[in-house]
Amino acid sequence: MSEQFDYDLVIVGAGVGGHGAALHAVANGLKTAIVEAADMGGTCVNRGCIPSKALLAASGRVRELKAKEHLKLLGIEIGEIEFDRSAIATHAGNMVNKQKGDLTNSLKKLGVDIIQGWGKLAGIQKVDVDGRIITAKDVILSTGSIPFVPPGIALDGKTVFTSDEGVKLDWLPSWIAIIGSGYIGLEFSDIYTALGSEVTMIEALDVLMPGFDPDIAKLAERILIKPRDIETKVGVRAKKVIPGSPVVIELDTGEVLEVDACLVATGRIPATKNLGLETVGIESDRRGFIEVDETMATKVPHLWAIGDATGKMMLAHAAAAQGVVAVENIAGRAAIIDYQSIPAAAFTHPEISFVGLTEPQAKTKADAEGFEIATVRSYYKGNAKALAEIETDGFAKIIYRKDTGELLGAHIIGIHASDLIHEASAAIAQRASVHNLVRNVHAHPTLSEVLDEAYKRASHG
Structure with missing residues (x-):
């Protein structure tokens, strides 16, 4: 020095x-x-x-x-x-x-x-x-x-709060509104519904879970939201939130909600x-x-x-x-x-994880660089370990180049997805091809074979 x-x-x-x-x-x-x-x-x-x-x-x-x-x-x-x-x-x-x-x-x-x-x-x-x-x-x-707290939303830390206060779990509201359907909103909806709360999820954009691959978001809505005590309002903005008992939420549609609590999960x-x-x-x-x-x-x-x-x-x-x-x-x-090889996960039940590009992102890259992409899925319902657990909701989706087979993205929804994604993360870090990944040997019966099956389907056409 x-x-x-x-x-x-x-x-x-x-x-x-x-x-x-x-x-x-x-x-x-x-x-x-x-x-x-x-x-x-x-x-x-x-x-x-x-x-x-x-x-x-x-x-x-x-x-x-x-x-x-x-x-x-x-x-x-x-x-x-x-x-x-x-x-x-x-x-x-x-x-x-x-x-x-x-x-x-x-x-x-x-x-x-x-x-x-x-x-x-x-x-x-x-x-x-x-x-x-x-x-x-x-x-x-x-x-x-x-x-991030949008304009018009007032916090009191007790009835209207962010994840900063939410993780303290000071109380369990009977009915809670969650503004935002990203990682934070999804995970807290999982926590609250498991413990008996009813949830109204308010998403300003036109689709739920806008940051996820569309196919993953579609299944997540079916297994993480629709069967639970979760009402969704999509394409709707909370223009005013007033703390109190009840919490008053004015939506841009003109509707007014009166709930016990409101979690603001609109990003950071x-x-x-x-x-x-x-x-x-x-x-x-x-x-x-x-x-x-x-x-x-x-x-x-x-x-x-x-x-x-x-x-x-x-x-x-x-x-x-x-x-x-x-x-x-x-x-x-x-x-x-190398951001492309850094994985992410939502620790819901079941979990969601991904690494690399979503299908829309991959298509944009392919159009710009002049190549074609392909996608395949493999399902938990065909996996022996998942069948033994009776946890067969979910699939793995991989996105790859048609010409070289290079793995561009992997998306998993299902039990232990956050653990499984790292195999794909390592493969993307090495810019590996599905034609080489198909030679990897996976222990049987394990959930890791969901990715193994995806590689085989991609490589064998």
Whole structure:
């Protein structure tokens, strides 16, 4: 380290992205500090991935145990099922505390300096932490995101709230409106209906689950929404939401709903205000994102940005991958991020996962580059393990080039989809062809054979 700097690297934001970058920086011999204004672990650990998965695990067990007809087919009969909402909430809280402690301790053990306070740029290679100036050869901004609340919606944190409050599961409303049908809206509809709430899902766009492959969204509506206590309003915007008892929701159709609670799940926006970007001569784009290239570099030398603040792929594991890429370049080894091979999942029951391109995206790419695509599906109902579990709802869909067989995308809906997707993720990272993937051997009987069957159908035409 040059003695003119306090650190080789200062990371602003100790979420999953900042944590991953710090670990990799230490492994590369960089003297590193991480600055955090709030909770170590950021959104994922405190208000996102971790507590929501704990709630989904508990509520999913309740759903399974209440499915008496399904259990009867397995030869199992049980009595009435009871649950303790506060104990479920405590489980989620315990998970948060453990993960936060583990993350903090891992940084301390490796000698990363943890600096509590609001960090912002004070010029090139300078970070101001509550008035204290720290210098670093390189700076990574990893400041994450916050829930987006559309105009006209008032929050009180109790009857009208975002996922930040939702993961605390302070109470169970009899009837809750969920605004948005993306990952967050879907997962919370799964939690609430499993625990006995009725849901009205309000989606402003013309289709439910607009971010998913259309075929996946169609089946998800049939198995995750229609059989449950979920009413849907599609192509409808909530123009005004007033907290209280009841919560009053005015729709742009003129209809007025009166519900017990409202979860606002309308996406997230970058937390990039008051970061001192103007001190280095850069501005965030009109949506607030910090522009970076494939190496995670901004246009300012020695300044990098990763995670939700960049808006590239707003997922915790994507942020961690971006952090590794940034540190690789800081260490002098050229590296770029490969977004096409980063998987995503919704942890509903059953799960949804995907990697790569959706069919519409693949068609757009094919038209632009002059090739043709093809798609195949393979179904859980033909899989021996799924049949043994009596969990046969679902399918795997793959999208590939007709000429080379290159795998462009994989989409799975069904049990353990979030685990199965990584085989396809690795294949896309290698730009593998279905003609080679068909030679992979899968254990029998396993759910992984759903993808195996898809590759065979693609390769054999």
